[in-house]
Every structure is written in C-alpha cells, then in structure tokens.
Amino acid sequence: MIHLTNITKQHGARVLFHDAALQILPATRTGLVGPNGAGKTTLFRLITGQEEPDKGDISCAKRTVIGYFSQEVGEMSGRSALAEVMAAAGAITALGEQIREMEAAMATPMAEDALAALLERYGTATEEFEHRGGYDLENRAQAVLTGLGIGPDRYHFPVESFSGGWKMRIALAGILTINPDVLLLDEPTNHLDVESIIWLEEWLVNEFTGALLMTCHDRDFMNRVVGRIIEVAHQSVTTYSGNYDFYLREREIRRQQLLASYRRQQEMLAKEEDFIARFGARVSHAAQVQSRIKKLEKIERIQLPPEQRTISFEFSEPPRSGDDVVRLDNLGKVWRQPDGTTRPVFSGISGMIRRREKIALTGRNGAGKSTLLKVLAGQVEPTTGAATLGANVSVGYFSQHSMDLLDGDRTVAETVQAAMPQANIGVVRNLCAAFLFQGDDVDKRIKLLSGGEKSRVVLAMLLARPLNFLILDEPTNHLDIQSREVLLEALLQFTGTLIMVSHDRHFLRALVNRVFEIDHGQMRVFEGDYGYYLGQIASDENAHRG
Structure with missing residues (x-):
C-alpha cells in the first residue's frame, strides 16, 4: 500500500534517517515509538507528502486515502461541531453530488458510447462512495462525536465555544469519519478521558478496517490496538512483530x-x-x-547504539503524618456561573483518606474530579461541609496550572535546587537525571522546555520536598511512555499518601490500592485496587443490562 525505500532525511546538521525502509500494508495495526526528536513526526509528514526525503523513494497505491491526525489543529470557526466533522468528509460529499448529477444525466437521451462511458464512471463513483461510507456519513459522524464525548446536546454548538482540548476531539472525529485507507494518528489519546479512550480503542479494534500507524503514550491502548511496533532511533527504523510489551x-x-x-x-x-x-x-x-x-x-565492526541511561534516585523518607490524613464531612461544592445561576458539582461527600493509601479519583469528564482535588489542596473553599487535614500532614499539589508558575528564566537545575536548598549540586543533578534531564539538559531555561519537560520539572520538585500527602491532577498528561515509567517508579517508592486523577490505566493499575469514583455528584468508594474497580464497574454494567 505505502512503501518507503532507502529513505534519508536530514534536518539541518541532524540526520534523522539513513537508508531507512518500512511498509504500511492493508489492515496492519502499527505503533510508532522512539525518543523525542528521533523523527516520528517527520515520518508522518513524509508519508503525507508534507515533507520530501533527501534520498530514497516513497510509493503509494493509487486512490489510497490517507487520514492524518496531528497535535496541530488549525483554525475552527463558523460551523457547528457536527458541521465541522462533516466538512472533513468534503471529498465524500462532493462525490455524492457527482453521483446525483450522473443519475440526472442518465435520464436524458444520449449516444450509446457516451452512455457506456457514463455508466462506467457511475459504477466507479458509487463503489468508491460506498467504500467511504457515504450512505451513512452523517450517522457515522454523530456516532464518532458521541463516542469522543460530544453528545447530541452539543452537536450544534459553535466550534468557537469549545476549548482547545475539545477542538482536538472534533478534529479527531473528522479524521475517523472519513474512514481512510491509511490512518495516521499522532498521540490520539492526549486530550481524551478514560471513557473516550476506551471507545476509541474499541472503534479501532472492531470498526476500522484500514491500516493504522500511530504514536501513543498510553501503554494499555498500544497493547490492545497494535500488533506491530516500528522503532525510530539512531537514524534507522526497526520493526518488531508484536504489541508494545512484546x-x-x-x-x-x-x-x-x-x-x-x-x-x-x-x-x-x-x-x-x-x-x-x-x-x-x-x-x-x-x-x-x-x-x-x-x-x-x-571486518564490519559492530556498533553499539548509545544506551538510554535510567538513573534511580533515593527519595528521602517524608515526615510521618497521623494515621488519618484527611477527613471528608458532607463535602459539597456549587459553582456560581457568570450569568448569576449556580451549578452543583458534588454534594454529601464523606469519607476518610488514611496514611500510605494510594487512591485513584475517577469519574466522567466534568464530574468534579479536579474541583475535589482543589478542595483537598486548599485551593478552593467547599460550599458545604469540610475537608479536615490530620496531624502533621504536609501537602503537595500538582495540576496543569502548576507549570505556569515556573520561572521561565531559571534553568532546570536552578529550579530544582530552589526546591531543595540544602542539597549539594551532585544530589540536584542526580534528581534531574532521574527525571530524564541529563548532561546539558539541566542548563536549559524553563521557557524553552516542552509541556512534558515542564511537567517533569514540577514533579521532580514535588518529590524532592519533605511532603507526605501528594494531590496529583493529571500528572501523566504530556509525558511520553518512558517519562511515565520514571514517575511511576518514583511514586511506587513514595511512602506517604497519594490521591490522583489520571487517564493512564496501566499507571493506575500498577500504583493505586483504593478508588474514589464521582458519579452524578455523589462519591462511591471501592476498597480495592484499580483492577478490582474495573471488575466491579463491568459487573454493575452487566447487571444493569440484565
């Protein structure tokens, strides 16, 4: 279907590929992995024709439709969410118009050879239209939008009213709706909650019949969806026949x-x-x-690729808190809207967080998870009830907003040093290395870092401080798989108490021993790990269907 042969590509002085080769064959499901900067996005751009190779050939079967979802969503305005998704299928809509014109032309008298040529074009067009799902285009667009968390009540909202993360979902819905022969997905789960991730997983496994090439930081998602891995590293491309764990x-x-x-x-x-x-x-x-x-x-000398060093860091034992870390008494929160109306978020939440528990806070998008974490962290006052900290509890809070509070002119090393002023430079550099800042990386200024790099800085600062209660809101966002494994290892070592929101199921399965779920404003407690929680939810759904 698509063949890349002896590809060489260079950006400035940096060689990304040298005589690299790969194939995308029909119905294959492939995960694309490799360190940042190795050339994964460049590979996508070569396949889509946005970039040309310096050497080598790229061939693609005729009439192959390629759908490419990237993290760069263009301007969206002037349409509803549903119309924006339908607009992505403009070529299919245009084909439908051509079919209708040909049908009208057939009703008028014409020469026999002209009619034969028209019938041939009509047959080709209708075959293509059916293959692209043109006859149920709007129904499919609605189903995909709903699956990605934008239900019928919001189909006709103007796209301008959606935040950046929701616009990413609309863009993804458009790519899925065109039902391409080759689907290129660059981090499709980045802005999705667990429910939408599971829906996309099921759709790719059970509904999509084309070829797939994707990058993804969600290990569970990769394991479930792909049956082949292509690693981009050291100027070459290496294929592995199996999922991510294989x-x-x-x-x-x-x-x-x-x-x-x-x-x-x-x-x-x-x-x-x-x-x-x-x-x-x-x-x-x-x-x-x-x-x-x-x-x-x-003799051809064997070359060893540079090893990606992983450095462990012995985190100091946090001070001991009391056995009761937080008591929740009839906690409730109501937000006052700009128009003066009120919106209840949750109410009547009571319970206890005990020392050394590692708790996952789950619930649908908009259920109030982040609001509850802000209440626990003292960032927001509850409307009713109280969240009372126990004896000797020292709180550390991480949210996406935490990254905005960093001093952009400081270096990584200076920022981490400020969090542990008594530590010598060797300890600081070792902690930086444990969070994948090695060599000259520690001298990078914060303002030059990516979102994932800033996340790692904030998390390193949190774990360097003598804190015994961590409140983490989406700490895995922006982190690649290797960075997530580093954070997971650090949190497994952490001997304090933890409550967190994350959409990474592998991360939660490996870490937590208790689950709080917010559903329709109420909190339900599951006295077991994340696997136990998923089993209970599945059991409840089966009982409800029965």
Whole structure:
C-alpha cells in the first residue's frame, strides 16, 4: 500500500534517517515509538507528502486515502461541531453530488458510447462512495462525536465555544469519519478521558478496517490496538512483530545478543591486534601479519547504539503524618456561573483518606474530579461541609496550572535546587537525571522546555520536598511512555499518601490500592485496587443490562 525505500532525511546538521525502509500494508495495526526528536513526526509528514526525503523513494497505491491526525489543529470557526466533522468528509460529499448529477444525466437521451462511458464512471463513483461510507456519513459522524464525548446536546454548538482540548476531539472525529485507507494518528489519546479512550480503542479494534500507524503514550491502548511496533532511533527504523510489551521484551533480547556479539568481536580484534603488534617487525611472520591486517580491514565492526541511561534516585523518607490524613464531612461544592445561576458539582461527600493509601479519583469528564482535588489542596473553599487535614500532614499539589508558575528564566537545575536548598549540586543533578534531564539538559531555561519537560520539572520538585500527602491532577498528561515509567517508579517508592486523577490505566493499575469514583455528584468508594474497580464497574454494567 505505502512503501518507503532507502529513505534519508536530514534536518539541518541532524540526520534523522539513513537508508531507512518500512511498509504500511492493508489492515496492519502499527505503533510508532522512539525518543523525542528521533523523527516520528517527520515520518508522518513524509508519508503525507508534507515533507520530501533527501534520498530514497516513497510509493503509494493509487486512490489510497490517507487520514492524518496531528497535535496541530488549525483554525475552527463558523460551523457547528457536527458541521465541522462533516466538512472533513468534503471529498465524500462532493462525490455524492457527482453521483446525483450522473443519475440526472442518465435520464436524458444520449449516444450509446457516451452512455457506456457514463455508466462506467457511475459504477466507479458509487463503489468508491460506498467504500467511504457515504450512505451513512452523517450517522457515522454523530456516532464518532458521541463516542469522543460530544453528545447530541452539543452537536450544534459553535466550534468557537469549545476549548482547545475539545477542538482536538472534533478534529479527531473528522479524521475517523472519513474512514481512510491509511490512518495516521499522532498521540490520539492526549486530550481524551478514560471513557473516550476506551471507545476509541474499541472503534479501532472492531470498526476500522484500514491500516493504522500511530504514536501513543498510553501503554494499555498500544497493547490492545497494535500488533506491530516500528522503532525510530539512531537514524534507522526497526520493526518488531508484536504489541508494545512484546517490543520491550524483544528489544532487550536483541540488545543482549548484540552486546554478546560485540564482546566476542572485541576479544577477537584484541587478539589479532596483539599478534600484529608482537610480530609486525619480524620478517619470518610478515605474510601472517599482512594476512591478518587485511582480515581486520574487511571486518564490519559492530556498533553499539548509545544506551538510554535510567538513573534511580533515593527519595528521602517524608515526615510521618497521623494515621488519618484527611477527613471528608458532607463535602459539597456549587459553582456560581457568570450569568448569576449556580451549578452543583458534588454534594454529601464523606469519607476518610488514611496514611500510605494510594487512591485513584475517577469519574466522567466534568464530574468534579479536579474541583475535589482543589478542595483537598486548599485551593478552593467547599460550599458545604469540610475537608479536615490530620496531624502533621504536609501537602503537595500538582495540576496543569502548576507549570505556569515556573520561572521561565531559571534553568532546570536552578529550579530544582530552589526546591531543595540544602542539597549539594551532585544530589540536584542526580534528581534531574532521574527525571530524564541529563548532561546539558539541566542548563536549559524553563521557557524553552516542552509541556512534558515542564511537567517533569514540577514533579521532580514535588518529590524532592519533605511532603507526605501528594494531590496529583493529571500528572501523566504530556509525558511520553518512558517519562511515565520514571514517575511511576518514583511514586511506587513514595511512602506517604497519594490521591490522583489520571487517564493512564496501566499507571493506575500498577500504583493505586483504593478508588474514589464521582458519579452524578455523589462519591462511591471501592476498597480495592484499580483492577478490582474495573471488575466491579463491568459487573454493575452487566447487571444493569440484565
């Protein structure tokens, strides 16, 4: 379907690909992985024709429709949400118009050969229209929008009224609605809640019949959807036949095999070079020495790729809090709207957060999760009831807003140093390295960092402080899989108390031992881990259907 052969691509002095090759075949489901800056987005842009390779060939089967969802959503205005999604299928709509014109033309007398040519064009057009799902286009657009969290009550809202995250969903809905032959998705889950992620997962697995190539930071999502991984790294492209977990295992096996081969070769080279050095001056051994020199010249030297070092950091033990960390007594919150009306968020919430619990706060988008965390953190006053902190509780709060509070002119090292003023520079640099800021990265100014890098700085500062109660609102947003694993390892080490909102199911499954769910303004407590919670929810849904 799409073939990239011997591709070389360079951005400035940086070589992204050298003689790289890959294929996208019909119905394949492929995850694209690799470190930031390795060339994943460039690969998408090469496939879509937005960039040209410096060398090599890209071939694509005729009439292949490519749908590309990127993180760069253009201007949206002047349409409703549903009309915006339908507009993405403009080519299908235009094809429908052509079919209607041809049908009208058939009703008028014409020469036999002209009619035959028209019938051939009509057959091709109707076949394509059916293949693209033209006959149920609007129904599909509505189903996709609903699945991504924009229900019938908001179909006709103007797109200008939606926030940036919701506009991303509308853009994604448009790409899915056109039902392309090849679907390119660049971080499709970034702005989705768990319900929408699960819907998209099901849609890709059960509904979509084309080929898929995607990047994604959600490990569960990757494991469920893809059956092949392409790794972009070290100027090359490597294919692994399996899901993300298989890729991690297989990559380590291949690395160990390469390392063993490298060591064997180094031992052989050392012996040959030692022989040459010892007998190079002896006339009696001249032929043997020359033979070995020629042999060494012909050997292809094994190159070890630079290892991605992971540095662990021993976080200091936080001060001990009382056994009762937070008591919730009949907690309620009502927001006053700009027009003077009120909107209840939640009410009657009571319960206890105990020392060393790691709690997931779940619920649908807009259920009030972030508001409850703000109340717990003392950022917002409850309308009714109280959230009372226990003895010796020291609170750390992370939200997306936390990144805006960083001093843009400070470096990473200076920012982290300010959070732990008593620590020496070695400890500071080690903590920075644990959060993937190594070498010159620690001297980068905050204002030059990406959203994910800023998140890592704030999280490193939080974990460096003597805090025993962490309140984390979407700490995994903007983080790639490696950064999420770093944070997960740090939070598994953390011996204090934790409550968090996250849409990363792998992260929650590995970390939490209790779940609070907000649903229709009420809170339900699940005394078990995230797997137990999912099982209970599924059981409830089955009972409801029965």
